[in-house]
Amino acid sequence: MxxxxxxxxxxxxxxxxxxxxxxxxxxxxxxxxxxxxxxxLDLPGRPSRSGVRxxxxxxxxxxxxxxxxxxxGAGGADPRGLLxxxxxxxxxxxxxxxxxxxxxxxxxxxxxxxxxxxxxxxxxxxxxxxxxxxxxxxxxxxxxxxxxxxxxxxxxxxxxxxxxxxxxxxxxxxxxxxxxxxxxxxxxxxxxxxxxxxxxxxxxxxxxxxxxxxxxxxxxxxxxxxxxxxxxxxxxxxxxxxxxxxxxxxxxxxxxxxxxxxxxxxxxxxxxxxxxxxxxxxxxxxxxxxxxxxxxxxxxxxxxxxxxxxxxxxxxxxxxxxxxxxxxxxxxxxxxxxxxxxxxxxxxxxxxxxxxxxxxxxxxxxxxxEGPDRVLALPAPGLLVQTTGADGLARLHNHGSDHVRPHEGDAPGTHDPLYGRLAYSTRTGPTATGNTADNHLSVERGGTLSVRSRIHPLGAGGGDGWGWAASWHRPVFPAGPPMVPGLRVTSVTVVRGRYELRVHRVTGLPPAARVRLTGWAVPPGPAEGEPLTSQLLGLHGWSGPEPQEVRAPQGTAFTRWAVLPRLSAAPGEDTAVLVALASLTGSPSPRPPAGVAVVTAADRGAAEVRWTQDGAVTRVAFDPLAVSHGGAE
CATH class of the missing domain: 1.50.10.10 (Glycosyltransferase)
Structure with a gap:
């Protein structure tokens, strides 16, 4: 060079x-x-399913x-004689x-x-x-x-x-x-x-x-x-x-x-x-x-x-x-x-x-x-883009893109971790199928965790410095009966700065079911000069505010081995509204998310959250879906 x-x-x-x-x-x-x-050009390596020729x-x-x-582009110049x-x-x-x-x-x-x-x-x-x-x-x-x-x-x-x-x-x-x-x-x-x-x-x-x-x-x-x-x-x-x-x-x-x-x-x-x-x-x-x-x-x-x-x-x-x-x-x-x-x-x-x-x-x-923090809602594909200039991180919150073909139903085999997770970024990749899924809300039934296959977008929008996107999916189970009649998860992501407010309503929960939510998968120890911190805080409905750290030994595309935070809940009812605050940041020594946002009201039909730094209020209603922030729809 x-x-x-x-x-x-x-x-x-x-x-x-x-x-x-x-x-x-x-x-x-x-x-x-x-x-x-x-x-x-017979390059070395494992062949594809199409064969070596x-x-x-x-x-x-x-x-x-x-x-x-x-x-x-060089007007025909070919100094290496490639053509x-x-x-x-x-x-x-x-x-x-x-x-x-x-x-x-x-x-x-x-x-x-x-x-x-x-x-x-x-x-x-x-x-x-x-x-x-x-x-x-x-x-x-x-x-x-x-x-x-x-x-x-x-x-x-x-x-x-x-x-x-x-x-x-x-x-x-x-x-x-x-x-x-x-x-x-x-x-x-x-x-x-x-x-x-x-x-x-x-x-x-x-x-x-x-x-x-x-x-x-x-x-x-x-x-x-x-x-x-x-x-x-x-x-x-x-x-x-x-x-x-x-x-x-x-x-x-x-x-x-x-x-x-x-x-x-x-x-x-x-x-x-x-x-x-x-x-x-x-x-x-x-x-x-x-x-x-x-x-x-x-x-x-x-x-x-x-x-x-x-x-x-x-x-x-x-x-x-x-x-x-x-x-x-x-x-x-x-x-x-x-x-x-x-x-x-x-x-x-x-x-x-x-x-x-x-x-x-x-x-x-x-x-x-690399500029000012940005939030951009894309309603047509059901995507929400979030960037933070302090660490140059870009995140994509997925509430509309899946890899399920039109003729396929909600079956476990249609789940694809490259599409099925709630969020993706420029510094992290999804965990492998056999590991704990990152950025995922799952229902646990009989020891089997559900997956997210077909995603049904419900909308996206926002205003100055904030944005939201929402979707619903029908949890399906890789083992045992693939579905529970009436079981449905509605998910809403609201972003401000580096924070992601994740609001979920789960309806049709079977008896003794548990719900789990994971955050971003990152290296177990930040690389020198490249800090990367995944945070997750339970705000409402979870067994406690602090997450458990779980492992992904197969790592991601970015790291050979990864860890991620996980919250758990045992609602004990057929409907639950669960609220959490997540963050992925490359800033050194980031402040904990505790105290950034507080749930002021929540029931089966809505949740309201106050952001303590400026007193702004985010409200998520489910029937019908409506998201507002600081009074702006």
Whole structure:
């Protein structure tokens, strides 16, 4: 890496040259594992469920995307000769697709029949589109025809019922851009954009399919593919439709990066790491962003450097590992293989802004999470964002995003800890399934703790310096009868500063049931120079105000071993209202939460809390739900 430039980039020290070097290094490290013809990159590691040949294509296609962004952004400059390797690999891989030889790419089939190559077809197509003058236009006709035929497999097979429909859309966009469009490509574009429209929920957020999955796929897929297509095609109609949505998305999403550069750890596929910055980069490239160029680069470089400084690319081989900082099994999904982390390449969309662009020439400015404390309610996805400038922490309170597909009911098997917890942050990750769940309210029945699967949002809002979000769920049990008729939990989170007021009403409790609430999972002892404290205080309905400390030996993505606070209650009635105050802070020696807030009234239908520092009153009513603070609805 070149020397840091702290005058231009006072927060990260990184410049555009650092980005180019990072892209080159990641691609070159992966190419050490190329097959002789260069069609597959067989990276070491446990294979995905799709098999090693699909994994080899995945690594090839995703690193090609990094090389394409890097080369296109430099006006075709390719000092490492990377495009020549990819041209040779394209020729070798498409010579006999589906053959069991050393080079041939797997066929693109339906998503449920080893369908992973459809995902990679989008990276291949987008890479070819970005590098057309220096790669595609220099191929002989036979290779171009074979490549088109392989890519058309994405147009002729069934994607998964979510963002996958943007993969044939991207393939079709490329084919049309090189004069190979027809009715088949038109249908793929129409189908993709039509579904995207039906998934738009507002506040700049798309659902990832027909359900209520709101996560990082918004940035690195649902915004990226259609808006980048519109930008490359110069399609003013699409730019005017999708550009303002990205701008609105970034109003909230930009708050979900901590002062240390980390994105909030929430949702699946977090092994894609700095791909979380793709939406920020796309906004800067297209001009559809509320952020200044200096703030955009602060977020982008902070996120990229956050992971590279912490060993995401191995010191010995330079490969991105399957995990978060290093390998981390609990972060992964079964579809992840050794090449999967290279979807991180999408962050390099920022390199499409040329060297003279303000994204690279303006001085860095603070990230939004480094400014004044912020609270932002996002009613459409049911999310509540909370940041504190003193420690640069960002937190996401989840009252609307789950990973339950529309045809699935409330079953234990639909629970996903990457979505089912009450809160997520930029310094903590969810505990593993076999450990005590963090940030979770559970009902204990016969020794079995309930889980939160399908989340039903009830609203979100707030005012100056405070905000709230609410939801309800039906507790389900992994062992024994999965449900208790009539059992229901309504949860409300109200935030001010670093504090989270958590109000829960549990109805339909069976006899002898207990209720447990946990807080944030943190390392058992704060790392030197990086304090992190999780606090939880019972205010009403709990067995006592002070929590018990419990252990999570499998740790989180951030720590090998974790502890978390837990409150317990034995209501003895079929309805209980429970109130607690939680806090996650990186400030050294934080004051205890005792005395910050006091419950002044509570019954089955409502709870009222007075904040002692200023006398403000928060009131939560349940029938119907209403949240007020200091008299403001």
């Amino acid at each position: 070149p020397a840091e430039d702290r005058s231009l980039s006072p927060y990260t020290g990184w410049t555009r040259e650092h980005w180019e070097r990072a892209a080159d290094g990641l691609v070159r490290a992966a190419w050490r594992w190329a097959t002789p013809g260069g069609a597959l 699909s994994d080899g294509l995945e690594a090839w296609a995703r690193t090609f995307l990094a090389a394409a962004f890097r080369t296109a 020549g390797r990819y041209a040779d690999g394209l020729a070798a891989g498409t010579r006999g697709p589906g053959r069991a030889d050393q080079e041939s790419w797997p066929l693109i089939l339906d998503h449920h029949v080893q369908g992973q190559p459809m995902v990679e077809s989008a990276s291949v197509a987008l890479g070819l589109r970005l590098t057309r003058p220096w790669l595609w236009d220099r191929l002989d006709d036979g290779v171009r025809d074979r490549a088109e035929e392989w890519l058309r497999g994405a147009l002729r097979h069934t994607p998964a019922p979510n963002n996958w429909y943007l993969f044939p859309f991207t393939v079709a966009g490329f084919l049309e851009s090189v004069g190979r469009g027809d009715r088949e490509t038109e249908r793929a574009v129409e189908r993709g954009l039509g579904l995207l429209e039906s998934w738009y929920r507002g506040d700049g957020w798309y659902a990832d399919g027909d359900g209520r999955a709101f996560d990082h796929y918004n940035g690195w897929a649902l915004h990226l593919y259609p808006l980048l297509h519109a930008h490359l095609a110069g399609d003013r109609t699409l730019l005017d439709r999708y550009g303002p949505r990205l701008r609105e998305h970034l109003e909230g999403f930009a708050l979900l990066f901590g002062g240390d550069g980390a994105p909030v750890h929430f949702g699946r596929s977090m092994t894609y790491r700095f791909a979380a910055g793709a939406a920020v980069g796309l906004g800067a490239v297209t001009g559809h962003t509320p952020l200044t160029p200096g703030a955009s680069r602060r977020l982008l470089s902070g996120c990229l450097r956050h992971f590279l400084d912490r060993g995401a690319a191995g010191a010995e081989d330079g490969l991105l590992s399957l995990g978060w900082y290093g390998p981390h099994e609990a972060t992964l999904q079964s579809y992840s293989g050794p090449g999967s982390p290279y979807w991180a390449s999408k962050a390099f969309v920022a390199l499409l802004a040329p060297a003279g662009d303000a994204l690279w020439t303006a001085p860095e400015e603070p990230a939004p999470a």
